[in-house]
Amino acid sequence: MDFSFSAKEEAVHAEVLEFLKENPPDKYPIQSEEVAWGFGPWSDEYSRVLGSHGWLSRSWPREHGGQGRPVIEQMIFIEEMAYHRAPLAANVVAMTIAHAIMNHGNPELRAEVLPKMSDGTFTAWYALSEPEAGTDLAAVQTTAVKDRDYYVINGQKIWSAYAHLAKYGWLITRTNPNVEPSRGLSMFVLDKSLPGITVEGLTTLAHTHLHNIVYLDNVRIPKRYLVGEENRGYQLLLAGLDSERFWTRFFRPAFEKRLLEELIEYAKSTHRDGRLLADDPVIRRKFAESATEIEASRLLYYELGWKMQEGIDLGAGVTAVKLYTEEMSQRFLNFAMELLGPFSQLEPGSKWAPLQGLVERWYLVTLGMTLAAGSSETLRDGIARRGLGLPRQKAG
Amino acid sequence: MDFAQTESQVMIAKQAREILGTESPTRVIRLLVEKDKDGYDRNLWKKMADAGWLGVATPREYGGESGDLSDLYIICEQMGYFGLVGPFFTSAILATQALLIGGNESQKKEHLPGIAKGESIVSWAVQESNVENELRLIKTTATPAGSDYMLDGTKLFVPYAQVAKYLLVLARIKGSKSGQGLTLFIVDANAPGITKELVSTMGLDRQFAVNLKKVKVGGENVLGEVGGAAEVVNQTLKVVTIAKMYEMLGGLARALEMTVDYAKTRCTWGQPIGTRQAIQHHLADVFVDLNLCRVLINKAAWALKTGQPADMEISMAKSFINEKYRIATKTGLQTHGTIAFCIDHDMSVFIKQSKAAAANFGSTDYHLSRVAEGMGL
Numbered sequence: 001m002d003f004s005f006s007a008k009e010e011a012v013h014a015e016v017l018e019f020l021k022e023n024p025p026d027k028y029p030i031q032s033e034e035v036a037w038g039f040g041p042w043s044d045e046y047s048r049v050l051g052s053h054g055w056l057s058r059s060w061p062r063e064h065g066g067q068g069r070p071v072i073e074q075m076i077f078i079e080e081m082a083y084h085r086a087p088l089a090a091n092v093v094a095m096t097i098a099h100a101i102m103n104h105g106n107p108e109l110r111a112e113v114l115p116k117m118s119d120g121t122f123t124a125w126y127a128l129s130e131p132e133a134g135t136d137l138a139a140v141q142t143t144a145v146k147d148r149d150y151y152v153i154n155g156q157k158i159w160s161a162y163a164h165l166a167k168y169g170w171l172i173t174r175t176n177p178n179v180e181p182s183r184g185l186s187m188f189v190l191d192k193s194l195p196g197i198t199v200e201g202l203t204t205l206a207h208t209h210l211h212n213i214v215y216l217d218n219v220r221i222p223k224r225y226l227v228g229e230e231n232r233g234y235q236l237l238l239a240g241l242d243s244e245r246f247w248t249r250f251f252r253p254a255f256e257k258r259l260l261e262e263l264i265e266y267a268k269s270t271h272r273d274g275r276l277l278a279d280d281p282v283i284r285r286k287f288a289e290s291a292t293e294i295e296a297s298r299l300l301y302y303e304l305g306w307k308m309q310e311g312i313d314l315g316a317g318v319t320a321v322k323l324y325t326e327e328m329s330q331r332f333l334n335f336a337m338e339l340l341g342p343f344s345q346l347e348p349g350s351k352w353a354p355l356q357g358l359v360e361r362w363y364l365v366t367l368g369m370t371l372a373a374g375s376s377e378t379l380r381d382g383i384a385r386r387g388l389g390l391p392r393q394k395a396g
Numbered sequence: 397m398d399f400a401q402t403e404s405q406v407m408i409a410k411q412a413r414e415i416l417g418t419e420s421p422t423r424v425i426r427l428l429v430e431k432d433k434d435g436y437d438r439n440l441w442k443k444m445a446d447a448g449w450l451g452v453a454t455p456r457e458y459g460g461e462s463g464d465l466s467d468l469y470i471i472c473e474q475m476g477y478f479g480l481v482g483p484f485f486t487s488a489i490l491a492t493q494a495l496l497i498g499g500n501e502s503q504k505k506e507h508l509p510g511i512a513k514g515e516s517i518v519s520w521a522v523q524e525s526n527v528e529n530e531l532r533l534i535k536t537t538a539t540p541a542g543s544d545y546m547l548d549g550t551k552l553f554v555p556y557a558q559v560a561k562y563l564l565v566l567a568r569i570k571g572s573k574s575g576q577g578l579t580l581f582i583v584d585a586n587a588p589g590i591t592k593e594l595v596s597t598m599g600l601d602r603q604f605a606v607n608l609k610k611v612k613v614g615g616e617n618v619l620g621e622v623g624g625a626a627e628v629v630n631q632t633l634k635v636v637t638i639a640k641m642y643e644m645l646g647g648l649a650r651a652l653e654m655t656v657d658y659a660k661t662r663c664t665w666g667q668p669i670g671t672r673q674a675i676q677h678h679l680a681d682v683f684v685d686l687n688l689c690r691v692l693i694n695k696a697a698w699a700l701k702t703g704q705p706a707d708m709e710i711s712m713a714k715s716f717i718n719e720k721y722r723i724a725t726k727t728g729l730q731t732h733g734t735i736a737f738c739i740d741h742d743m744s745v746f747i748k749q750s751k752a753a754a755a756n757f758g759s760t761d762y763h764l765s766r767v768a769e770g771m772g773l
Binding site for chain 2: 001002003004005006009072264267268278281284285287288289291292295296297299300302303305306307310316317320321323324377379380381383384385387388389390391392393394
């Protein structure tokens with residue numbers, strides 16, 4: 001057992017820090033809000049910088065243009081980005097679907113899309129949930145009807161985070177309405193520049209433009225954009241679930257560690273009602289609990305990353321750590337709000353808002369995280385069945 | 397980064413299951429422990445000695461197996477899994493580590509082989525009624541008398557004092573300035589002036605209050621340096637706390653396993669209760685906790701092994717598992733229903749051990765205070 005980084009891993013760490021110094025994130029324009037949670041803001045420009053330095057495909061297999069570098073190294077790179085609040089939002093989805101395309105995309109699709117994923121110009125959103133299909137994703141109603149060399153798409157997606165900024169959608173559709181729902185779905189890469197696509201923004205309670213409704217009106221997708229086999233889309237989705245939940249979340253502890261450090265500074269320099277916050281034993285205890293929870297999450301993610309690297313079955317591990325990390329984040333931001341006292345309610349923009357109002361914003365954002373990418377209830381169901389082998393309830 | 401277990405660890409875990417695991421082992425262990433007047437199963441003790449467990453991390457030159465501390469931890473984890481109690485913890489871990497860390501050559505040669513063979517049980521007497529962690533406040537005194545010392549005081553939470561051959565007693569040299577003079581003495585557990593009072597505890601182990609009245613100890617029985625005990629005690633406690641956490645981890649895993657098995661078979665309205673979402677969700681939470689506890693404890697063990705202070709890692713892990721083990725047993729009780737409220741039910745063992753373990757080697761409050769300090773607050 002070794003919790004330290006090897007010399008090679010340390011070298012990657014040093015390389016990332018050097019890269020960040022030479023390419024400071026704050027010199028690049030962003031297209032989303034400043035205060036995006038966990039993955040930093042969205043920046044097409046920074047995405048291309050990451051791409052041009054090879055960061056986005058280092059852990060890909062060599063036969064697909066990557067360097068075959070280990071999972072842990074990829075984790076180190078992204079963790080450091082998150083700690084520095086570098087813009088990663090534009091790359092997160094692409095990173096998680098890259099392997100699905102490598103393993104299930106046809107040669108034409110791979111040749112077209114993989115280089116763009118590598119150079120940072122392929123930005124994507126998850127076009128999965130619909131008004132009537134979220135937790136029960138197999139119930140999607142968006143149809144894809146084969147018409148010679150095309151599939152004609154009709155329907156509507158909701159949530160679709162960052163669809164307004166991304167160039168491609170990871171789209172699930174119904175290709176066969178005559179079978180059990182989960183057996184009639186197909187996965188596509190959707191080029192947003194195709195005619196018939198309308199993106200309508202939704203505003204979150206944190207005043208951010210994150211979510212969208214996406215209307216698909218007779219969108220004609222060339223058949224080469226079908227990923228895997230027709231009607232095998234749900235299986236593709238399930239197979240990629242662990243990957244999605246891991247790669248879009250594992251750096252959260254690093255992001256929180258940075259905030260924790262800022263909160264410690266705040267507590268050590270702020271008096272309230274005549275006492276330094278850092279001297280309050282209750283506050284000290286909550287700090288200690290937060291630090292422990294963040295560390296626990298980080299360590300479990302690394303253990304899982306190592307297992308992925310070694311090809312060891314993850315079981316319900318990713319589901320477990322995702323469930324924990326989202327709830328832990330809510331507890332942490334709740335503590336941060338309490339620490340800030342009456343100032344916690346101030347939105348970004350006020351000169352009186354501590355930490356530029358980030359705590360208020362992130363507190364709200366974390367509330368949505370126990371719903372995204374698998375609600376906590378769904379995840380608990382999954383752990384019970386997959387991790388503990390508990391049986392399903394029979395009807396009646 | 398590497399999360400693999402060593403071959404040795406895998407082998408010892410397997411061996412432990414074989415030695416400790418018989419049909420309904422926890423119940424068997426509990427009955428034997430309760431039946432015996434001294435509170436431990438002597439047959440099992442002999443088996444453990446023969447398997448080399450009592451000296452697993454003791455160098456061969458002192459009668460041990462020259463194994464790793466991680467081998468010791470695996471044994472603790474398996475003991476926790478079976479809810480086993482006995483003098484193993486105090487003798488094979490506490491006293492052994494104190495001797496290895498602080499003892500001189502002749503003390504190690506005199507005491508360690510007997511411990512490893514299981515012939516000698518050595519316990520330790522450190523805490524007092526008003527002192528849990530602030531050692532400088534202890535009141536037991538050692539009054540110099542020529543080259544000897546006379547010990548006076550009352551020690552609490554001395555495990556298995558009744559069967560111990562020796563006690564490692566922490567006392568302060570009389571007349572020392574505050575915070576100085578802390579010394580560990582190797583004391584004959586049956587020396588004149590020693591009285592032992594059994595204090596009944598919630599965990600199944602046997603704890604004692606030990607009263608020392610003018611107990612004579614030779615100068616050659618000072619463990620390490622006069623006045624240098626704080627360091628020895630602190631270092632020993634690091635290993636011991638980690639060992640205890642592995643024991644807790646084993647118990648937590650067992651509590652979950654028992655409960656899942658029960659949930660799969662116990663039926664209400666024609667279906668196993670394990671099909672019901674509330675039960676599934678409670679158990680899922682314990683599964684998550686088990687995974688988190690494991691990585692935190694593994695990191696603490698690694699930190700100590702690699703020569704780091706490990707204070708933060710140990711305190712993070714102990715404060716965490718204190719709560720999670722309790723919750724796991726509470727979930728177990730809730731899922732089993734009132735049957736687990738009976739003293740004859742194995743779950744009752746883990747319910748009580750979870751709190752006893754939390755009370756020993758640092759409460760949640762204590763460890764969280766240390767984490768806060770370590771964070772620079």
